[in-house]
Amino acid sequence: MAIRGGAPRRTYTWITAHAPWSAWAWRNTAFTAAAIPAALPVLLGLTCTVTAPGPGPGTIPPLLVLLLGPLLTRLQRSRFRALLGLEVPKVEREGGRLTPFGLVRRMRSEATWRQYGYHLLVSPLAAVAGALVVLAWAFGVAAACIYGWIWILPTETRTAGWSNDYDAITCGGALLLLAAPWLAALFARLDAAAAAALLGPNRARELERRVEDLAESRAGVLDAADLERRRIERDLHDGAQQRLVALAMNLGIARATLPDLPAEAKAVIDEAHREAKEAIEELNSLVRGLHPAVLEDRGLDAALSGIAARAPFPVELSVDIGQRPGATVEAVAYFVVSETLANVAKHARADHCRVHVVRGPAPVPSARGGDLLRITVTDDGVGGADPARGTGLVGLHKRVGSVDGTIKIESPLGGPTVITVELPCGL
Structure with a gap:
């Protein structure tokens, strides 16, 4: 009812x-x-x-x-x-x-x-x-x-x-x-x-102004995050890393100057010395992943050369950027190449990789600048890379999208895999 x-x-x-x-x-x-x-x-x-x-x-x-x-x-x-x-x-x-x-x-x-x-x-x-x-x-x-x-x-x-x-x-x-x-x-x-x-504000102008404010706020957040990464890198390099190096040196001196120690004590010192060196190496990798000092001092070409030299397979690197882009764009480009080469080493089973970085005009110039930083990474691995099946490519998408960049992945089964990233240099 x-x-x-x-x-x-x-x-x-x-x-x-x-x-x-x-x-x-x-x-x-x-x-x-x-x-x-x-x-x-x-x-x-x-x-x-x-x-x-x-x-x-x-x-x-x-x-x-x-x-x-x-x-x-x-x-x-x-x-x-x-x-x-x-x-x-x-x-x-x-x-x-x-x-x-x-x-x-x-x-x-x-x-x-x-x-x-x-x-x-x-x-x-x-x-x-x-x-x-x-x-x-x-x-x-x-x-x-x-x-x-x-x-x-x-x-x-x-x-x-x-x-x-x-x-x-x-x-x-x-x-x-x-x-x-x-x-x-x-x-x-x-x-x-x-x-x-x-009588009210122009909606189109308000939306345009809002977009500009959000873009400036996001740029400020990215700059602040980049500065924070640099601070953490300096603190790790000047603090924890130096302490680990001193510890490894002391353990090495103890092993060399105390030959009369029991075998059990020598084994403990040898194990501690080995773990200290491994911790130093892991910390070095962490510091390079945060913000390598060479990127700030010598630019993207030198930083990417270091990544290519440490890769477990031959990497053909070509960098032609002329004028350096902004620090935020350089950091994102470094992260893209580093993460991509790490994914290739883990999953692609590739024998060779080629990295090409070039700066050129955008097809449609934007308000932030008409140039784009194009990064192309090609490997001869097994292919089949799918962003939906792993967090590595998802992280690349998020990091590239943070600066209004685009990423395109072509990875058919059997290879080759081609990852193309475009970053606006005006940020």
Whole structure:
């Protein structure tokens, strides 16, 4: 029974919420009617311009409209906020408030003329719409209550009997009362859409500015992360690594200068010495993976040469970049080559690998710069590399995407595998 009664109850609730006596109807009516006094300065200026064109007293009201533009804008925003509950965002002003140069910049601003477009075009139309709504309510009440007006009249002026004309007028007045709230709601929605487009900020410009802010914020985060990696690399190199080197040296000296130690003690010293050297080697690999010092000192060519020399297979390296890209792009390029060669060594079973790095113009120049750093890594392994089956290629995608780069992987079964990465040099 509750399910069957749900639809009639919702219908009844909807009808009462949109009836002529509902708060929804009176709110929209008050909002549209409030457009009339808000448009009076503009209507006065337009009237004076039409009736007295040319220089003279007729030009004073239009000039007042131009001067009162900011005040009219605040008035309209208050109308939307107080009567409709709609907050129209403010527009950031260009130029100063009192300086002539600032006023000139403000008058040349696109946002200023959009607001004047609202005041000179939409505001008068909104006032006319408000007048139509008020008249609809007035004529609706007058027509629906026509029999009441007749009984108020003196007896000798009443029309004898019931008239079909009066019945039609009463029905028309009732229909007009039912339509008036919807007419007010329609005008309110149109006015709100126009205000959002003209009184508020330009959506396209706001999105463009937001994208620029996000790009700058991301660039700052990347720079901060790169600086943090460099700090960790320095701390490991100057701290833990030096301590491990000293420990290995002391163990080596102890093994060489204490020949009379028992065999068990010598075995322990030998094992500790071997583990210390392995820890140093692992720490060296970790430091190089974070941010190698040679990358900062001598650039990408020297850093990649070190990676190629340490690879367990022959690597043909070709680097032609001319001017060095930004530090963040260099770090990402180093990571891409290092991680790719590591994946080749683990999974590809390749006998040879070729790395080609070149800097050249982009097909479509961007705002960050027209050059791209192209990295191509080719191996003669078994192929079949799939980003969905491992975290190595997923990490490459994320690292390349952090600088708006692109990565393309071609790895058919049987090989060869070709990984092409393009990084914007303007970052």
